[in-house]
Amino acid sequence: MSRPVVGVVGAAGAVGTAAVTELHRHRRHALRLAGRRRAPLDALRGGLSADGDAPPTVETLDLADTDALQRFCAGCDVVLNCAGPAHLVEDRVARAALASGADYVDAAGDDVLWEQVRALVTGAPERTAVISAGMMPGLSALLPRHLAATGSAPPRAVLGYLGGRDRFTATAAADYLRVGEGFGQAGAALTGGVRAARPLPTRTDVELPFFPEPATAVPYLSTELERVARSLGVADATWYSVFAGPHVAQVLRQPPGGGDAPEALRRAAELDTFGQPTYQLIVVELTTAAGDARTLVLRGASASALTGVFAAVAVAALTGGTLPAGLHHAGEALDPRFAVDLLTGSAEVSDLSVYDSDAAGVGGHVEEAL
Ligand SMILES: NC(=O)c1ccc[n+]([C@@H]2O[C@H](COP(=O)([O-])OP(=O)(O)OC[C@H]3O[C@@H](n4cnc5c(N)ncnc54)[C@H](OP(=O)(O)O)[C@@H]3O)[C@@H](O)[C@H]2O)c1
Secondary structure, eight states, rough: OOEEEEEEEETHHHHHHHHHHHHHHHHHOEEEESSHEEEEEHHHHHHSOOOSSSSOEEEETTTOOOHHHHHHHTTTTEEEEEEEOOHHTTTHHHHHHHHHOEEESSOOOHHHHHHHHHHHTTTTTTTTTEEBBTTBHOOOOOHHHHHTSSSSEEEEEEEEEEEEEOOOOHHHHHHTTTTTTTTTEEEEEEEEEEEESSSOOOOEOOOOOHHHHHHHHEEEEEHHHHHHHHHTTEEEEEEEEEEEEEEHHHHHOOOOTOOOOHHHHHHHHHHHHTTTTOEEEEEEEEEETTEEEEEEEEEOOOOHHHHHHHHHHHHHHTTTSSSSSSSEEEHHHHHHHHHHHHHTTTTEEEEEEESSSSSHHHHHHOOOOO
C-alpha cells in the first residue's frame, strides 16, 4: 500500500528540519519538501538516513507565488506548514492545501489563524485541518491532558512552567513578540474558574522545580490553557513562561521600538546561550480536590525541535485516521496516549516522566506564595 504523501513547506527551517527528520523516522509517509532556497533543502534531504524508500522530493517556491504553492499542494494528502513568521504567512498555505484537496497541519496557530482556517474548512467540510501543533500552543495543552487521563481522580488545579535557555530564530522571535495578540494575557491566571482580579507579578531570579538554574518566570494565561482548564474541569490554572539568562528577560521586559525588537530578541538569546547547552522544559502539576498532586516533566534541547516533533506527531495522527473532518487544535484533539508514545521515541525528547508527587517535592525547591 502506498504511503500518504506529506508536503512540508518551510522544510529546511529550524522547525521544518525537526519535523521532516521526525516524519522520516516514523516511516509512515512519502515526503515532499519545499522552501525558498534550494541548498538547505538539498542538505536536509542529504542528511536523512537512507531507508530503502524513495528519498523525499525537493521543490523551491515562494509563498507569494500562489500558482506554485497550489502546484506543490496538488497530489499531497497532507500539507504541513513550518514556514513563518506565522503572522505574515497567515492562512496562505492552508488556503492552497485545502483548495487542492489536501488536509492541513500548521506548526503555529493563534486565535487569528483559527478564525481564518475555520472559514476555509467551512467551505471544505470533508477536509481536516490541525493548527497549533507546536511546543506552545500544542504540547502545552497535550501534556496536561495526558496527565489528567492517567490520573485516578479529576484535577482541580493546574500549575505549569514552560521554557528554558534557548535560541530564537529571527522568524520565531518576530512571532513571539506578537504573542499577546490573539493568544493570551501576561500576568493573568484562573482562580475559581475566572480570571484573577489582580495580575500576578513576573518573578525574577526564582528557583523553579526541575529547572537547573534561577530564571525569570512570567505568568501567562493563554486562551489554549483556558480551554484546556474548562475541558478538564479545572478551576485554578497558573502557567509561567520561563527564561533562563538575563538578556532575553531584559528584552522581553523592555522591547526596543521601531521594528528592532525581533533582532534584539534573537541576539539576546544568542548571548544567553553562548557557550552553554540549550534546553527546554515543560513541567505540569495537577492537583485533585483531595490535594493529591502529580507532575509531568518533558525535556528537550530546543523549542524549534520540540515544535517540529509535535507537528510530525499531528501529521501521523491525521493520516492515521484518528481525527475527524473539521478544524482542531493539535494539543486539544490528539489522543494523548498516541502522541506520548511517538514523543517518547523521538531523539529530541530526552525525558518524559510522570511523578506521583507535587512538582516542588520531586523537582526541587519552589518559592511559596506564587
Ligand atoms: N509553537 C511554538 O512553540 C513554536 C516554536 C518555534 C517556532 N514556532 C513557529 O514555527 C514557524 C517557523 O519558525 P522557524 O524558527 O523554523 O523559522 P526559520 O528557521 O526561519 O524557518 C522558516 C522557513 O520558512 C521558509 N519561508 C519563509 N518565507 C517563505 C516564503 N515566502 N516562501 C517559502 N518559504 C518561506 C524559509 O525558507 P528559506 O529559508 O528557504 O527562505 C524557512 O525554511 C514560525 O511561525 C514560528 O513562530 C513555533
